[in-house]
Amino acid sequence: MSTDFLTGLRAEARAHADLLRPGALDLDRDPGRARDPVLPWRRFAGLPAEYNPDPLRVRGRTAPLDTCVQQVVAFEELARADAAAALALPGPSMSGFVIGDLAGEAQRRRYWEVVGGEGAWTFFGMTEPSAGSGPAGMSTTLGPDGDGFRLTGTKRYIGNGARARIGVVFARRHAGPLGVVATLVDTARDGFTAVPLPTTGLRGLELSELRLAGVRLDAGDLLGRGRSATRQGMWAATRTFHRYRPVVAALALGVAQAGFDLVTGVRRNPGGPARAVLDDWRQRLLGTRALVLAAARTADHDPSDGTLASAAKLRATRLAEDVTTGAVRLLGPGANWEHPLLDKLVRDARGFEFMEGTGNIQRLTLAAGYLRGRLTDVRAA
Template identity: 35%
Template sequence: MGTFSLAPDQLDWCAELRELAGRRLAPLAEKGEPGRVNRPLVAELGQLGLLDRLFTSGALGLCLMRESLAQVCTEAETALALQGLGAHPVHAYGTKEQRERWLPEVSAGRAVAAFALSEPGAGSDAAALALRAEPDGDAWRLTGEKCWISNAPEADFYTVFARTGAPAEGPRGVTAFLVPADRPGLTGDHLDMLSQHPIGLLTFAGVPVGPDDVLGEVGGGFGVAMNTLNLFRPSVGAFAVGMAQAALDATLAHTAQRRAFGGPLKELQTVAHQVADMALRVESARLMVYAAASAYDEGADGVPRRAAMAKLLATETAQQVVDAAVQLHGARALHRGHLLEHLYREVRAPRIYEGASEIQRAIIARDLYRATEARKP
């Protein structure tokens, strides 16, 4: 993958996935209730075998799925990604019993997963989370809140990160738990967001968890969270690239047929140059995403920095490209139901979730300075 060129079979599969998304997934997405989990859509993702691929395709395969789906049906893309984000810690760190109980259900689209990390006072600063895991014999009781949790409060189980140690321990005092949704004391509410994804608030009122619910090791939850994000951050970039590509394709079609000032818009130099810049940004972001995903799959050095770079560049690029596409389309792009009106709402959130752009810059800079110090004689 040094040149980041995809093999013919990969290109063919991406084309097939885009066709499937338009024919089988988009109609189900249109029937979904805004702000709620679309279980028929999740079930269809399972029926098509896409959810099972979350655990077998590696980082690059995940990126190809997310980019391809995003070009056609962002709702299907998001449903797929959320299943992966919530279930990956179970796949990577779960016990045999945890994996056998939940992963087949996730792969089949029968169980909805969620990744419960963010809190009202600890969004991008994951080490500062305050959800308490209070000792109760050889077990714990979870007390506190999680906020802005995708698929909450409708998920069937949650990967929950709670503080088993003292606050002064920082990331070393965090443990990951697998918490089924029917545990006593666990409640939640829907949140009404700009982009109408299923997102909610979770309240833990002494929710019981035991040693059998731990993912990984006690005190190792921060590593579970960061390793999961290192896998999924490049694919957030792939989601952004897919949206940007859809906006670019729509702009190419529009400016080729739309006439103004005596000819097609594409013949105006200012328009042509802007379209060229859009294409340049999309391709640059795509290459950065593929590079980061390949580094993850190959076990290369600097994966957190590469993942941060990919997410940062791709999500910021997508915002710019979608905005430029809206400008070139004019008022029609702001009409509810237009592709670009949809993308304009969808493209904003990825610059915040799974680590805001500012956090990605901090990760990149910290890694660069660390590497510089390590090279000093």
């Protein structure tokens, strides 16, 4: 993908981001505002062409945002305006990757007709209250029930869960990591309940708890049927994490850039230590942007390799926290009250640490990648 095209894509996304910025604080106060998107969301949803009558166009070409490279460029700019609003847009988000990897034709049609046709939100139901995203401790079960199944358990910290129409739930059919399967679940099913959770930052995402009280499923709801056990639930989940972590890194990078922009807009000609801090941030922003783009290219080429994705998320998350907290110090006492957007940025920046694996998880992935020869130097992370 040419540099010229990506430059044009960044400019288009930045122009659209101007629609999000005025409502950022309102959405932070009332996440329900996300149900009436101010952005032409189909341009950023990564929908298949047949479900997208209004794709984003860049210099006369369609930009379907169906690659990680296109997504990180666009979502960094949206997050520069409001990361929570970008995350709260209708569309496939993470569940779309699982559908692409595992769904049969009828399941794909069912999923995309809801998401693309009606402008619905979706969810990715992996994380559990006591086990996180680890398959070993997963307690949600898919048990037999006559000629079908019953889905029982609890998922927590699920983005857009309370407003979603359809999504993917991971559950255990039998012991061991190969016993985890992915299911396609409509939220209108009996026994499905979603409750929003109170959060400090990224409130527009409306993190939720999903309560699955014997939700009835049939064979058509099981994703990956007919595949080997090594190419089902956790295989698809891992590939999804590897492809979405660069996007999370781009969102964190957008928040860091927003903090930098706010400080340089207030302190236009800083001197002494402040200038040195801003120069350091400027270089780190450039370096992190290059790393995020490299991670996105790797994810598009080989979704089984999450090494650079972990490096990008780790570095961008750290940068977002450093810039936003550092901005408060540079602007002095009362900065959070004088600049409400900065207060929001500080809170939002903390959320990325817990999205798609904490820093320790990313370090473990980096170590494994290094030992396998996928990195020659991990110091940059």
